[in-house]
Amino acid sequence: MPLIGGVLITGSLLWDDKRDRKKWRENDLCLENQFKVYIPIRYGRYSCKRKLDTMVFSTNCYLKRYGLVTGWVLPIKTKINSFSELKGEAKKMGEAEGFNNGFSSDWGSVALLLNPNKIIDDSIKEEWGKFMSDKIPRPPLSVSEKFPIDFNGFLTIRWPEEVMQKNKIEKYDFLIATVTNPTLINNRYPTVYKIANAMEKVDDYLYFEKNREREITTFQDERILNIISETKRKRERTKEDS
Numbered sequence: 001m002p003l004i005g006g007v008l009i010t011g012s013l014l015w016d017d018k019r020d021r022k023k024w025r026e027n028d029l030c031l032e033n034q035f036k037v038y039i040p041i042r043y044g045r046y047s048c049k050r051k052l053d054t055m056v057f058s059t060n061c062y063l064k065r066y067g068l069v070t071g072w073v074l075p076i077k078t079k080i081n082s083f084s085e086l087k088g089e090a091k092k093m094g095e096a097e098g099f100n101n102g103f104s105s106d107w108g109s110v111a112l113l114l115n116p117n118k119i120i121d122d123s124i125k126e127e128w129g130k131f132m133s134d135k136i137p138r139p140p141l142s143v144s145e146k147f148p149i150d151f152n153g154f155l156t157i158r159w160p161e162e163v164m165q166k167n168k169i170e171k172y173d174f175l176i177a178t179v180t181n182p183t184l185i186n187n188r189y190p191t192v193y194k195i196a197n198a199m200e201k202v203d204d205y206l207y208f209e210k211n212r213e214r215e216i217t218t219f220q221d222e223r224i225l226n227i228i229s230e231t232k233r234k235r236e237r238t239k240e241d242s
Helices: 018-028 083-097 122-132 192-202 206-213 221-241
Strands: 005-009 035-039 041-047 052-057 069-075 108-114 174-180
Touching: 005 083, 018 083, 052 174, 052 192, 052 206, 083 108, 083 122, 083 174, 108 122, 192 221
Parallel strands: 005 174
Antiparallel strands: 005 069, 035 069, 041 052, 108 174
16 A cells, blocks of 8 residues: 655754755645654754754653744655655765755754554565664664664654644555754753854854744744844843943
């Protein structure tokens, strides 16, 4: 039986046009049928190119002190009839993300999440695990949470819930996503102050603003905004006093 799949997007893959991302979205995904879901994400990977922190999956977000936030599922246009076709869709996504071989790099990889309520041929699972087992980058040590991808390339997060509760998500057999490694400092995620200060230093909030514009949010957003605003006010007061 053909499998119905989607792409779980947590950041710039939804809005950035670099690396033919727009072409990939338009050619391979059903943009008009995208829908929001609750997922465990946060800012936590320092990007040397953007010079600020970008999005990562974090299983700690299932804790009440953090909380689930919102991302998007975009349906894959074609139904999947084989592992080869599944691998092809994952590679397209990985290339859009910028992974060297289409599947992984030293900072992240593609990952597969299967719907626990669907019966999926074991051969798909086995072939995916065998194919990805030597491609998963070693995650940074974190004693406080379960890493969101295992060494066979499967996401370890829960099957997401829809924001609007229209039961669209249960039609899907699988989701694919990109998982990036967090940048830990002394075995901890960067503080909100560090994240906000990095944005303020480069004076470029595009990544953050575009995510919020597309309703990709985190539990950190309001504190980031407050810190940036306060830093700006202090700078303006300093100019007035000089």
